[in-house]
Amino acid sequence: MAADVERLARLNAELQQLLTRPAGTVSQEKIAAAAAQLREIRQRLAQQDTQHEGEQQKQQEPQQQEPQATAATEQPQLQGPQATAATEQQQQQEPEATAATESQAPAAQHSGERPQAAAQQAATDKVVPERPRPREAAATRAPRGEDATLKRIAACSSLRPLRQLYEQEQARGRLRPRHVAALVARLPFTQDGAAAAAAAGVGAAAGAEELRARHGAVFDFGEELLPVLQLQLGALSADDLADCAAAAADLRLEARTSWVAALVSASLPRLRYLDARRLAALGAALPRLDPSSFGSAEGGRRRGGAAGAWLRAWEARGCELLQGRAAVPSAAAAADPVVGGGVGGDAPEVSAGPAAAAVAPADLASIASAAAALGLAPGEAWMSAVLTAAEAAVAAGSAAADASQDAPKDAAAPAAAAAAAARLPALAAGLARAAAAARPGGLRQLRTQGLVDCLVALESLGVDPGEEWAAAFATALQPRARLLAPASALAVLRVLHGWRRSRPAAPAAPTAAALRPLLSALLAQLAQAPHALSQSDVLGALSALADLGLGPDRATDATLDSAGADAAAVHELLRALATAPGGEQTGLSGAPPGALAAMLVALRRIGVAPEGAFLSAAQDELLASLAGGGGAGGAALGLSPGAFCAFAGAVAAFGYRLEQQLLDGYLEAAEPHLGRMHGRDLSQIMITLGALRQKPRAQLLGALASALARAAPALPLEDLSGCLTAMAELQLRREDTQGVRATTAAAAPPPSALSAALLRAAAPLLPAAPAAQLCEVLAAAGRLGLSGAGAAAVAGRADEDDDVTAAAPSGWLAAALEGAEAKIEAADDEPAKRNP
Structure with a gap:
């Protein structure tokens, strides 16, 4: 039996090395041959364990039938077989098979554990390897309440006692792989670890250096434990592997590629024993630990190598859980986890267990999220299972909400399911509609990021709740x-x-x-x-x-x-x-x-x-844009009239003024282009200057006044009244348009001529104008000194207009005032009609 154990350890180590090599470097025939030898040895060991247990049971049956009164006297007889078994175990101990020394460990305490060929390295790290267990106990785990070290690890609430416990147990040589895995899994649940995990998850914008500076002790301890555990991952149970990987991913620990490869190799034959929560946790952890192999569409389509085999096994196990089926592997598959994982042989036959209830909504959401994180390209059967489970979860949540006055415990089910399922394109938008129709109380039960995911999912599916x-x-x-x-x-x-x-x-x-x-x-x-x-x-x-x-x-x-x-x-x-x-x-x-x-x-x-x-x-940016323009047209300025007016108008709305350099620079740069601008652009520039109550330097308004006077007949009344109001606000003088010396701007119209031209264009439109615009024109004309008789005077000065400008039309005021009283009364009655 000792020879079989030694050979089993050697073959197991060789097979792990083969599986961790890159795809294409190892032939499938070599892997299949090693797997067949491994299966044969394990079957022989299982038969020997079964025979040994049967002999012990036969020896104990006559003793249990004796009266209780003689139990004390027959105690030495009961110890006889145990002493014989202990003697045989001592004879079988060999230095090459260190894993066989753990014969006193509780039976079936860790499912799926395998001996390792790296026992010498484990002894150096003071981590005692585990003894192999009978294969019949691999599918279940016994409670670990008897392990005092695990109890002490679970009781640690901060980093310091956790590290002290690790150092003490390591010095005493009592640290086993399951203890190291428990230390890693416990780390995010300590006070220091929880803060580090939150900072690593939320503070993605912060640099890695800042994160390490604030929580360096947590990251250093976690990254110290991972190499210690690397050679013993094969001795861990499925649950321990998932918990350890999830903790390392939550803390964003820097795991080596070889560590991730060992994790994939160790977890591959144990995926069938994971529940939905741990299966999703392991699936979500791998893309964060190794983004190059997992977490991309290319990785999801990969069909060769260890990553492809692992993804196929994960997809199969997820389909089983979503369909409510329990994996019941055959005897051959249970004895050979490698073949059961689909590497080096055909996949095992998996029979459906008893009919299970609909998958829990949280499990559905977590599995769907993990599948999306893995970049999985699922097949039709898998997608059908997800959709069926999602519909059942939504129906169960709706039924519970209808039957209860308060929000049920699973009220967040539809929202969580939609948030996760929306990341898979084959799922229907009906899930999102169900989430939108769910009771609002269920939203409070979602996590913070779950709320955001649900919101984004509804928006991506085109559902307005x-x-x-x-x-x-x-x-x-x-x-x-x-x-x-x-x-x-x-x-x-x-x-x-x-x-x-x-x-x-x-x-x-x-x-x-x-x-x-x-x-x-x-x-x-x-x-x-x-x-x-x-x-x-x-x-x-x-x-x-x-x-x-x-x-x-x-x-x-x-x-x-x-x-x-x-x-x-x-x-x-x-x-x-x-x-x-x-x-x-x-x-x-x-x-x-x-x-x-x-x-x-x-x-x-x-x-x-x-x-x-x-x-x-x-404004510095606007000046830079203005300096970079060139060519013809308003937009060629680098600062279009619309953009300038929008910015300047927004500044004026706050009661501020533009920097004089920007105002003068814009009008100076725009002067060659004013003649080709649209009339409404010209009027908007003048209206914006009035809103700012800010005049440019002398004569810069000359070209604008000439172009605006020519475009006035085609302007609507709204623009005309706005320009008149702007001129009244600016109180322009002759030097503002013509300058103080005889220059090229001397041909520009004076302000009085421009205001008369604007009023002449507005006069025919005033009889049909609404009361608000009529009042605006009358107020501006009064401030500008435009009389109703046709003579124009500005601020009490005699008009000195040249032939470019004609006087304001005679009788315009009388025509404008016809019906004005009725318009004003109608405008006053309008608020009363809206609010009776």
Whole structure:
């Protein structure tokens, strides 16, 4: 028997080395031959174990039939076979078969454990290898409450006692592979490990150096344990392998490629014994530990090598769990885990166990998420099993919700299922509709990232759940928004903004009230990492916040209290864009002029005024755009009239003025192109100057006045009245258009001639004008000193117009006032009709 154990250890080590080699370097015939020899030896060992147990049972049966009174006297007889067995075990101990020395370990405590050929290396690390178990006990695990070391590991709540326990047990030589695996699995559940795992998962934007500086002790201890465990992975049970891999992935430990290869080799024959939770955990861990072999579409389509065999076995086990079937392997498959895994032979026959209940929604979601993370390209049978299980989970969740007044424990099932299943393109959008129709109380039971995944899944499947669901989502996410990464916060804003724009009506008051706290929380979260956001990210976030209703509501004091925090967060984002770290370019470098204007418009709607540093940086970008233009047409300036007017108008809305260099530079650069501009562009430039109440330097308005006077007859009344109002605000003088010396601008019309030309074009339109525009024209004409008799006078001065300009049309005022009284009365009655 000792020779068989030694040969079994040698063959097992050789087979592991073959499986870890790259695909194509080892022939399948060699693997099959080694697997056949391994199967033969294991079958012989299993028969010997069975015969030995039968002999012990026959010897104990006569003793159990004796009266209890003689039990004490027959105690030496009961110890006879045990002493004989102990003597035989001592004779079988050989230095080459170190794994056989653990004969006193509890039976069936670790399923699927195998002896290792690296016993000498394990002894160096003071990790005692396990003795092989009978194959009949591989499918189940006995409770490990008897192991004092495991109890002490589970009781550790911080890193320090966990490391001290490891050092003590290692020094005493009592550290076994299952203990090392338990240490790794326990690490993320300690206080230090939980903080490190949260930072590794959420703080992806932070650099690896910063993460290591804050939680270096946790990462160092975890990466110290992995090499110790590498040579003993084959001695671990299926559950221990899954827990260890999940912990290493959660902590983002840097596992070597050889360690991952050993994990794949050890877990391949044990996948059949994993439940849904651990199967999904192991499937989600491998892409994070080895992204090159797992986690991509190419890896999912791979059919050769250990990775391909592992993916096929994982897919088969997932299909069994989704169909509610328990894996019952045949005797040959149980005795040979290699053949059972599908490497070097055909897959074993798996029979369906007793009919099981529908798969748990959490299991469905986790398996679907793991399949998507693995980049799996599932077949039709697997997808059919997923869809059937998902429909059953949704039906069960809906039935439970209908039968209970309160939200059932699995109320989050449809939302979680949709969030995970949406990552697999073959699943129907009905899951998303079921999630949208589920009770809102179920959203509170989802994890923070699960809420975001559910929201993105609904949006990707084209399902708008409605205002009530959005309000419930905001209520569930708002207390946990501080846990979101910037990318997740942006995703939430993007989806909510898209739904808001697709709905024609404004959100109801309850929905808006529920959204405002969430919007403030998301804005605060973005301000925590402002340098991780690009200018397009900031623009998209500000536009979404403005459209969704962020800003102080004068009717409630709560929003007024949060306005200061919102303004501080916005300023933090803008400072990051306007700052040039290390003398480099600012975050606004290369920003389109339209984007800068849109950013100011969004700030205006939110109710936050920009700081001077941001405005200065934005205007520097506009000057750079202006200097880079050339050619014909307004757009050839590098700064189109529309972009300039939008930005300047947004600045004027805050009560600010443009930098004089930008204003003069734009009009000077635009002068050669004014004659070819559209009339409405010319009028918008004049209206923008009036809104700014800012005049350029002398004579720069001459070309604009000439072009505007020629285009006036074709302008609508709205533009004409706006230009007249702008001229009244600017209080232009002759030198503003013609200059103070005899120059080429002397041919430009004086301000009085331009105002008369505008009024002459507006006069025929006044009788049909609405009351608001009529009042605007009359007010501007009065401020400009235009009389109704046809003579024009500006600010009490005599008109000195040349032949370019004619007087205002006679009788225009009388014609404009006809019916004005009725228009004004109708305008006054309009609010009363809307609000009776």
